Amino acid sequence: MAEQCAAVPFADLSIQWQAIRERALPDLLKLFESSEYCLGSWVSAFERDFAQYVGSRHAVAVNSGTSALHLALLAAGIGPGDRVILPSHTFVATLWAVLYVGAEPILCDIDPRTGTMDVEDARRRMLPGCKAIMPVHLYGQPVDMQAVLALAQEKGLLIIEDVAQAHGARFAGRSVGSIGSYGCFSFYPGKNLGAAGEGGMVVTEDGQAAEKMRALRNHGQYQRWIHQELGYNYRMEGIQGLILGHKLPLLPGWTDERRRIAKRYEEGLADLPLLLPRVLNHDHVFHLYVIRTPQREGLRRYLEERLIQTGIHYPIPVHRQPCYTQLQLRLDAEYPQTDLFTEQCLSLPLFVGMSDAQIERVVAAIRDYFAEGSRE
Incomplete structure (x- = not known):
């Protein structure tokens, strides 16, 4: 395929x-x-x-x-x-x-609903x-x-x-x-x-x-x-x-397009074992569409095999960067929500001009992954 x-x-x-x-x-x-x-x-x-x-x-x-x-x-x-x-x-x-x-x-630390x-x-x-x-x-x-x-x-x-x-x-x-x-x-x-x-x-x-x-x-x-x-x-x-x-x-129209793509993702992925972006009581302009799953690496490899590019924003939080220790910055507490979020987050393709066919390919591939069972 x-x-x-x-x-x-x-x-x-x-x-x-x-x-x-x-x-x-x-x-x-x-x-x-x-x-x-x-x-x-x-x-x-x-x-x-x-x-x-x-x-x-x-x-x-x-x-x-x-x-x-x-x-x-x-x-x-x-x-x-x-x-x-x-x-x-x-x-x-x-x-x-x-x-x-x-x-x-x-x-x-961060709000686990939004990051x-x-x-x-x-x-x-x-x-x-x-x-x-x-x-x-x-x-x-x-x-x-x-x-x-x-x-x-x-x-x-x-x-x-x-x-x-x-x-x-x-x-x-x-x-x-x-x-x-x-x-x-x-x-x-x-x-x-x-x-x-x-x-x-x-x-x-x-x-x-x-x-x-x-x-x-x-x-x-x-x-x-x-x-x-x-x-x-x-x-x-x-x-x-x-x-x-x-x-x-053109930015207002582009923002509407980003929201439309995000809505298509939300509808297509709603019943899967994923954490989807939460939109609270204010605007979201969907610079990125970030889902969360403990099976991130398996899902990412599965999509890559099907020529679907993804991203991770961000895989290593600030408090775990090597420079943080080298600069001797204060680190006297844990950041559990950040650690969990960065272990699970995966950014899906979302860009101005993305076609309906491309959106459906991403949705179908993610659904196939969970239908076939975990590849971890």
Whole structure:
């Protein structure tokens, strides 16, 4: 069977390019003729449009989501002697940003239903000197921001949202990223809104913080050739602003398509011995469709044999990374929900332009696996 079927890729980003190709190509020619390679008018236009899309006053474009997190922490005044609480289940960039500013990361466990931050566990693990909380809207699912806001108000914490995987998601009617003091986005190509390379953004209501981040991303220059503080080369390239600007108007429709695919998976897999994504009382934009099963490795091999690509996000949690021990970071507790989640999670193919036939192939193969019995 496998030899007769085309592969189902985990993602196919070429479909997005075809959606903007006709409109983007003339602008690409203009960009090369004008030589606006770093920052420039296309980046500025994208900053304006993205701020409006999210509902924030300011947007600062940078070269990656990691840089966005780093600049947000710097603008917030977080540094040595401070502590920042974040979930143990996240991409490692969330941790890096805290370490870059010299602060101490404090990890909390996750909600087993969603894989996102368990805010009550964060409360239990809070230590003196905690200055900020970094909720990560994972897989497209918003964190319970009502609980985050309550904890932040109680403990006097700044909220820095990691929105790398949740472009367009909303909580209680507000776009995630606009709820805390800072919202940090990634435009890595595979994201719901992806660049033609790397890219990131920080949104904020604070005009002074935005001005500071604009200087920091450009070698600490508030004025040309005057470097008032330690700066970085975090500028967004003009081509990324151009491509993202053309994709942004299509994002709402693409989000609806992701939700439609997720619904097809939910209907097709509902009666199987799997844990499917839980959508709580807020939006989910399905950056990833993550199922859970103790038979993950057997199921993954079975799908691979049938030319169906899958992913694992993420197989090794932050607290079990080799660097965590090497950096002598605090690890005085267990994270049972994170450990269980990362042992069982499996990301199925889900991308804009995925055909009904591809969806049905994935569903049918998973059903066949369980019908035939465990291959572990």
